Amino acid sequence: EPEVTQTxxxxxxxxxxxxxxxxxxxxxxxxxxxxxxxxxxxxxxxxSFYNNEISEKxxxxxxxFSVERPDGSNFTLKIRSTxxxxxxxxFCASSARYIASTDTQYFGPGTRLTVL
Amino acid sequence: xxKIEQNxxxxxxxxxxxxxxxxxxxNYSPAYLQWxxxxxxxxxxxxxxxxxxxxxxxxxxxxxxxxxTLKQSLFHITASQPADSATYLxxxxxxxxxxKLTFGTGTQLKVEL
Numbered sequence: 001e002p003e004v005t006q007t008x009x010x011x012x013x014x015x016x017x018x019x020x021x022x023x024x025x026x027x028x029x030x031x032x033x034x035x036x037x038x039x040x041x042x043x044x045x046x047x048s049f050y051n052n053e054i055s056e057k058x059x060x061x062x063x064x065f066s067v068e069r070p071d072g073s074n075f076t077l078k079i080r081s082t083x084x085x086x087x088x089x090x091f092c093a094s095s096a097r098y099i100a101s102t103d104t105q106y107f108g109p110g111t112r113l114t115v116l
Numbered sequence: 117x118x119k120i121e122q123n124x125x126x127x128x129x130x131x132x133x134x135x136x137x138x139x140x141x142x143n144y145s146p147a148y149l150q151w152x153x154x155x156x157x158x159x160x161x162x163x164x165x166x167x168x169x170x171x172x173x174x175x176x177x178x179x180x181x182x183x184x185t186l187k188q189s190l191f192h193i194t195a196s197q198p199a200d201s202a203t204y205l206x207x208x209x210x211x212x213x214x215x216k217l218t219f220g221t222g223t224q225l226k227v228e229l
Binding site: 004031033035041042043044045048055056058089091093095104105106107108109110112 | 217
């Protein structure tokens with residue numbers, strides 16, 4: 001069964017450094033998402049991406065964050081200058097979501113980001 | 117303010133019994149409500165989706181109800197098994213642009229032998 005994959009599974013970085021989290025969505029899906037979950041808290045929406053542009057973003061997704069689909073398979077989240085409070089589990093998701101219908105979102109296993 | 121509330125206390129039940137989890141929301145008008153399962157350190161796994169014009173949905177041992185008047189969804193697992201032990205998340209899809217999901221905090225279910 002197709003699944004969303006994410007790399008790395010765990011990333012440790014120093015405060016102020018840039019990190020890139022990578023995701024390979026399910027191959028025929030059109031919508032891509034990033035969510036994060038701080039330890040012990042709820043899953044929070046960061047950004048959605050469709051047709052090579054951001055569809056919607058949350059207040060969390062400030063100028064330090066960016067997303068890109070550099071090729072036909074990868075979807076990346078970049079944090080330019082990490083802060084301690086960016087430490088969280090980051091989940092990528094994808095959905096088929098054709099026009100006039102909706103479709104479920106399939107989540108990857110997550111990347112645990114630890115900022116020291 | 118907008119809120120999605122799930123029982124914060126863990127639910128412990130005996131194997132074979134029916135587990136019922138609650139999701140209440142305020143100041144939202146969701147087009148869809150979804151239930152996910154999350155195991156420790158893992159990503160959410162989709163279980164069921166119910167639309168605003170549907171009252172009930174079933175899948176194997178799972179049943180979801182959706183009452184838009186009460187602003188509440190109930191999630192039932194019948195004949196529960198220890199393997200059902202996990203955190204269950206409800207998520208609202210407002211069907212606006214972007215299709216973002218807004219999650220509740222989740223309820224931890226533990227099924228004991």
